[in-house]
Amino acid sequence: MNLRDSIKYLFSYKIAGETFIKLNTKKAFKNFKPPKSWRTDILAPPLKTGVYTKEIIAKHYLEGRYVNGVKPVAWVTSGAPIEILKALGFYILYPENHGALCGARKAALEISEEAEKKGYSMDICSYARTDIGSILSKKTPVGKLPKPDLLLCCTNICQTVLYWYRVLAEYYKVPLIVIDTPFVYDEAKEHDIEYVKKQLEASIDVSEMVAKKSLSFTKLKEIVKLSKMAAELWLEIMSSNKNIPSPISVFDQFIHMAPIVEKRGDAVTVDFYSKMLKEIKERIKNGIGAVKNEKKRVLWDNLPIWYKIKFLSEFLAEHGVSVVASTYTNAWGELAPMMDIERPIESMARTYTYPILNRGTGHKLKTMEMMVKEFDLDGAILHSDRSCKPYSVGQVDQRLKLLNELGAAALLLEADHNDPRAFSDEQSKSRLKAFVEMME
Amino acid sequence: MLHIDIPSRKEVIEKAKSEGKKIAAIYPIHYPRELFRSFNIQPIEVWGPPKTDTKKANAHLQSYICSVVQSGLAFYLEKQLDIADIIAVPHSCDSLQGLGSIFKDFINPKHELITIYLPREKNKENVEFLSNELKRIYKQLSEFCGFSPSSEKLMEEIKKEEEIDEIVDKLYRIRENLPLSSRGFYAILRSREYLSPDEFKSKLEYILLHASKGRLKKTGVVFSGLLPEPMEIFDIIDEMDCFVAMDDMACCMRRVYGKGNSDDPFERMAERIVNGPPDPTKGNSFNERFGFLKSLIEISGAKGIVFYNVKFCEPEYFYHPILKEKLSKAGIKSLIIETDINEPISQQTITRIKAFTEMLRENEQ
Numbered sequence A: 001m002n003l004r005d006s007i008k009y010l011f012s013y014k015i016a017g018e019t020f021i022k023l024n025t026k027k028a029f030k031n032f033k034p035p036k037s038w039r040t041d042i043l044a045p046p047l048k049t050g051v052y053t054k055e056i057i058a059k060h061y062l063e064g065r066y067v068n069g070v071k072p073v074a075w076v077t078s079g080a081p082i083e084i085l086k087a088l089g090f091y092i093l094y095p096e097n098h099g100a101l102c103g104a105r106k107a108a109l110e111i112s113e114e115a116e117k118k119g120y121s122m123d124i125c126s127y128a129r130t131d132i133g134s135i136l137s138k139k140t141p142v143g144k145l146p147k148p149d150l151l152l153c154c155t156n157i158c159q160t161v162l163y164w165y166r167v168l169a170e171y172y173k174v175p176l177i178v179i180d181t182p183f184v185y186d187e188a189k190e191h192d193i194e195y196v197k198k199q200l201e202a203s204i205d206v207s208e209m210v211a212k213k214s215l216s217f218t219k220l221k222e223i224v225k226l227s228k229m230a231a232e233l234w235l236e237i238m239s240s241n242k243n244i245p246s247p248i249s250v251f252d253q254f255i256h257m258a259p260i261v262e263k264r265g266d267a268v269t270v271d272f273y274s275k276m277l278k279e280i281k282e283r284i285k286n287g288i289g290a291v292k293n294e295k296k297r298v299l300w301d302n303l304p305i306w307y308k309i310k311f312l313s314e315f316l317a318e319h320g321v322s323v324v325a326s327t328y329t330n331a332w333g334e335l336a337p338m339m340d341i342e343r344p345i346e347s348m349a350r351t352y353t354y355p356i357l358n359r360g361t362g363h364k365l366k367t368m369e370m371m372v373k374e375f376d377l378d379g380a381i382l383h384s385d386r387s388c389k390p391y392s393v394g395q396v397d398q399r400l401k402l403l404n405e406l407g408a409a410a411l412l413l414e415a416d417h418n419d420p421r422a423f424s425d426e427q428s429k430s431r432l433k434a435f436v437e438m439m440e
Numbered sequence B: 001m002l003h004i005d006i007p008s009r010k011e012v013i014e015k016a017k018s019e020g021k022k023i024a025a026i027y028p029i030h031y032p033r034e035l036f037r038s039f040n041i042q043p044i045e046v047w048g049p050p051k052t053d054t055k056k057a058n059a060h061l062q063s064y065i066c067s068v069v070q071s072g073l074a075f076y077l078e079k080q081l082d083i084a085d086i087i088a089v090p091h092s093c094d095s096l097q098g099l100g101s102i103f104k105d106f107i108n109p110k111h112e113l114i115t116i117y118l119p120r121e122k123n124k125e126n127v128e129f130l131s132n133e134l135k136r137i138y139k140q141l142s143e144f145c146g147f148s149p150s151s152e153k154l155m156e157e158i159k160k161e162e163e164i165d166e167i168v169d170k171l172y173r174i175r176e177n178l179p180l181s182s183r184g185f186y187a188i189l190r191s192r193e194y195l196s197p198d199e200f201k202s203k204l205e206y207i208l209l210h211a212s213k214g215r216l217k218k219t220g221v222v223f224s225g226l227l228p229e230p231m232e233i234f235d236i237i238d239e240m241d242c243f244v245a246m247d248d249m250a251c252c253m254r255r256v257y258g259k260g261n262s263d264d265p266f267e268r269m270a271e272r273i274v275n276g277p278p279d280p281t282k283g284n285s286f287n288e289r290f291g292f293l294k295s296l297i298e299i300s301g302a303k304g305i306v307f308y309n310v311k312f313c314e315p316e317y318f319y320h321p322i323l324k325e326k327l328s329k330a331g332i333k334s335l336i337i338e339t340d341i342n343e344p345i346s347q348q349t350i351t352r353i354k355a356f357t358e359m360l361r362e363n364e365q
């Protein structure tokens, strides 16, 4: 730990920063009202607990500005097993989440172009391009990102992250831990789980070396417990959308999922989702639906189109369509039951092998079919995300099955989660319109 | 120039069938040929094929999936793989993972479907994992074929492959003494994608016999990427008084594995693949890949590298900028070309290759 960095961290983040952010939250909570541009004619007001989402994220990135030299920093992939790092006191940054934030703030294109100028192809994942562009140009809407001391890449979302993290390791010259999770075509085999477990065990040594301390298994269990609790709450929040009308939309979930990704294993996340659940229950009690005139209920598959959330949410709400379930947001909750606090490493090996993105196209279809039934859905929007091959391959068949076997309207919407060049307003509008008509 | 007759895939398949062998259609990239052979199965690799009409694949794949996977699926849908008994899809990248999954969940081929997961790092644990994965496949093949080859049989097939790898390695090292055009040389090397080991070995030995003491008075280039399709690309290089002196291609050099150490056949097959040459799909580090490319340049005396990339191939894309920079710092010139294996070579590609090879030649003089 560096003394100068620690003093700076203490004053700029702990004392001044945190206090300022907390005061802002308090004020925002007290004077809560929807933003001026909010379409109150078609949408319920935003969740009041959403002010805490902003607080958690603002604090997280502010801490990131001052954390180097104070805590060890790890950059990790979104589905990575972070519990060991958390127990060792790492500050954790998720480049994908940072990418999503750049996308939502419409800054991703400019930043990606910095990577493209250096020769990174337009055809690689736009999260990777945003991240690499941000490293090369230092551009970021959050001020400054901390430098990593360690990289943790888990292939349970895609193979792309493996190449992307090689690039990061080359830029930052820091150790890279790879947790390679065999793809689950139907069921994971025992040797698959054993392989992941061994890698997790091996990762402890490297992480301890970087953190300069030893792992406490009591602390690890505590983190796993908090991680599981937050995931269970998140699952309950998503399940509450089985209610008709649906209290929140998937677009709300996209915004409020940041803590479950970024702050998994923290007490603050459990507290936050408990508050949110309470507010949602209140909405259900009062018959409030996210879309005021909910006529049709649909599913969202694949990543959000971050730069078009408002556009999509309003366009669909105008037509009385509420997007109530999503395979994407579900991914951060569905595995909660697999976590075993008493057997953290073994259960992590299993849990982190089973995310939807590491499972076959048939499993994803089953998940969608289950959602169509349980959430009483009329249709599904499958975002065909040019950047994300593992999520998108299989959608052509999945769409047909939903259409032919369940009789659900199903739309393949061509776009990219972070690159607006792959999205056409006009074309999307007319396709969405046809989709809505199909449900009538 | 030496002329060697190479039977077509179709001829090889017919012959194998008449000998009572089963046929396995195998998608790219890494798999142990020896494992299939010990079951009397003839592996026939499906690298595309190029110039396939991929319209049929649109029923399952989006347009942003690479042409290798598009063609591979379209070829199946055209019933061109009906002759095969087995389809095997190694897990090389996200797109091939998707193809394997679509086969299993939506297409349901009548064939026996085998998926192979390949570990990504070079270490002991990964050898152990792959060895277990190969045991799983062995079991599946045993059930399918109705018999279980002995360890001795497996070892015998492994040793055959190791011997062939050794000869191929030797040929690479004396490439400039071989009276073969780039296309001629690679047509032979790539016949390993479907020939039996004995037949392939006899072709290699024939070439060895004809290795001259002279030297091709041409400028060498290293060719890197997944596969050299369309193969006419080599004619353009040769026309410029250059030749492909060495390669870093998934279909060729990246699968010239070293000898294994273990006496256990599964472990030995796993060692060979895991410890094989660096490959972007295995996620090797930049230093490994750079070191390997540099050694290829040194061994072959080549003057530059052509990265020939299949459009939408993420594994390759990620490496280019940094590799290019490292190579340039080491004084090695490189060129990146993008290709779709189903399209004819564009005029722009021809011009760029010509300009690049011309520059290499001028630098050499």
Ligand code: SF4
Pocket (backbone or CB within 6 Å): A096, A125, A126, A127, A128, A157, A158, A159, A160, A161, A303, A357, A387, A388, A389, A390, A391
């Ligand atoms: S390819 Fe898909 S899963 Fe992988 S980093 Fe990009 S968006 Fe995420």
Ligand code: SF4
Pocket (backbone or CB within 6 Å): B028, B066, B067, B068, B069, B092, B093, B094, B095, B096, B226, B281, B310, B312, B313, B314, B315, B316
């Ligand atoms: S060309 Fe690239 S993306 Fe396509 S199958 Fe081969 S490795 Fe995968």
